[in-house]
Amino acid sequence: MLTEKSTGLTSTATITMKSTVNVSIGLAKRVSEVKTETNGSLTITYTFTVKNHGNVPLVNVQVSDNLRLAFPAPMDIVARGVVASGSLRGNVSYTGIGDNNLLLAGSTLAVGASETFTMTVNVLPNGSYGTFLNSATATATGSQVGGTTTDVSMNGSNTDPNGNNIPGDPGEDAKTSVIFTREEVRIPEGFSPNGDGINDYLVIENLGKGKIDLEVYNRWGNIVYKDKDYKNTWNGICNTGIYVGKEIPDGTYYYIYKIDGVPGAIKFLTINR
Structure with missing residues (x-):
């Protein structure tokens, strides 16, 4: 209410305050499971957390992850799927090499x-060992108001570790690591090729x-089996000598x-059907 003292007249003024539009997305990424396979590869499951830190809804939400940057050749990469729910839609065609978009x-x-989703990938090191670092990037658009937002992932599950609601602060982009250690080739001391589906090879x-x-x-020193490029396929059948095609006792x-041409030690194994 405003009053003019000289005339005694009274007038009313309306003041409209406009709030600041904040378009902001945060992304965190962590390794949630690692499984070592018999061929020396790792099956890795990553869990992503995506959060809207702004004051407007976000559309066109996308998270991209180029796995080749993390696991360079000659490492083999096979994406095993993206699982998302809620308001996020997983891209089942994601490869991490070429198609780097995790969401649809x-x-x-x-x-x-805040939503979470997972991505699983199998990585065969092929002689590459050590610590491998990886980041993902989230992007989105403000609904109706426009404007875009981007954030590079922070290792872990917290998209804003310092709690100031600004996920892009310096230091909040730590990479997510996976360690590949060289394991010795393991040859079993025996197997039981009896056709029961357990230890038949x-x-x-x-390897x-x-x-x-x-x-x-x-x-007696007689060779009963040989293969210059063995692929875990021997089931106790003789493939050389006078008993070719027969089960060895x-x-x-x-x-x-x-x-790879380097001789190993002479060792023993037992066949017990």
Whole structure:
């Protein structure tokens, strides 16, 4: 209410305050599960947390993750799927090499909303070992008001570690790491090729893409099996000598092997059906 003292007249003024539009997205990424496979590869599950830190709804929400930047050649990468729910839509065609978008069109985030989703990938090191770092990037558009927002992922599950509601602050973009350690090739001490589906083959673990030259001998020194590029397919059938195509008897045998041309030790294995 405004009053003019000289005339005594009274007038009313209306003042409209405009709030500041804040279009802001935050992204966090962590390793939630790692499984070591028999071929020496790792099956890695990443969990992503995406949050709307602004005061307007977000549309066109997208998270991109180029796995080749994290795991360079000659490492093999096979994406195993994206699982999303809520207002986010997972891209089932995601490869991490070429198609780097984890979400589909139509993904949204309400004001203050936080959603999580997962991506699983299998990585075969092929002789590459050490610590491998990875980041993802989130983008979105403000609903109706326009404007875009971008954030590089922070390692963990907190999109804004310092709690000031500004996820892009310096230091809030720590990369997510995965460690590949070289494991020794493991050759079992025996197997049981009896057709029951359990231990029917001689399976050499952690070989990766290494080439193994394998020769197996009986106790008299006669070779009963050989393969210059063994692929975990031997089921106790003789493939050389006078008993080709027949099952070798149960018992103890010794073998000689080379991995990529490098000789290994002479060791023993037992066949017990």
